[in-house]
Amino acid sequence: MRRLAILTPVLALLAAAPEAAQAFNGRFTGGGTVFDFSAACVNAGWIENSTQYMVRFEPANVGYNPDSSLLAFFSLDRAFAFQIDGAFSNSWQDVDLYQILDDAFLNPSDDPRATQVRFRSLSPSRIDAETADTVRIRGEVRNFAATPGCRVSFELLLQQQS
Numbered sequence: 001m002r003r004l005a006i007l008t009p010v011l012a013l014l015a016a017a018p019e020a021a022q023a024f025n026g027r028f029t030g031g032g033t034v035f036d037f038s039a040a041c042v043n044a045g046w047i048e049n050s051t052q053y054m055v056r057f058e059p060a061n062v063g064y065n066p067d068s069s070l071l072a073f074f075s076l077d078r079a080f081a082f083q084i085d086g087a088f089s090n091s092w093q094d095v096d097l098y099q100i101l102d103d104a105f106l107n108p109s110d111d112p113r114a115t116q117v118r119f120r121s122l123s124p125s126r127i128d129a130e131t132a133d134t135v136r137i138r139g140e141v142r143n144f145a146a147t148p149g150c151r152v153s154f155e156l157l158l159q160q161q162s
Contacts (some may be wrong), residue, residue, distance in 0.1 A: 024129050024132070027063065028127075029054070030055055033154065034051045035051070036050075036153040044150055046147075054073070054075070056074075057135070067086065069086065078101050082096070088119045090118055095109055113143055116141070120139055122136075123136045134158070136158075139154050
């Protein structure tokens with residue numbers, strides 16, 4: 001009974017304290033679809049009309065993220081990620097491609113046939129450590145899976161993690 005008497009004032013103080021702001025870490029997770037595979041993709045063996053992925057997005061300088069942005073896609077049988085110094089934009093940008101399909105592979109951004117990514121739309125247009133809304137990204141990839149001429153589109157819905 002004595003323990004309860006000691007804890008009661010402490011619990012009352014905690015209950016009366018103002019609620020702390022939501023603490024986010026800059027990591028957005030969710031899901032998305034890769035679709036609209038070009039003829040070059042189909043010729044290279046990508047026979048799907050669309051493929052669903054779990055997705056993780058870490059925009060540069062948001063939360064605990066460094067000066068680079070990472071966009072990673074995961075499924076049961078494959079994974080790939082695009083990384084770039086700074087932020088993704090609506091212009092085509094060479095990216096470092098990391099992928100695990102049949103084997104692990106890196107295609108650096110300075111390769112003459114580098115993979116390129118662009119965001120066609122980002123909503124909300126400004127993302128920071130306080131973004132609690134669902135983030136929607138629509139984009140495109142050229143030289144997808146390091147396959148010259150292979151072009152795909154993607155659409156993602158993500159939520160920042162606390």
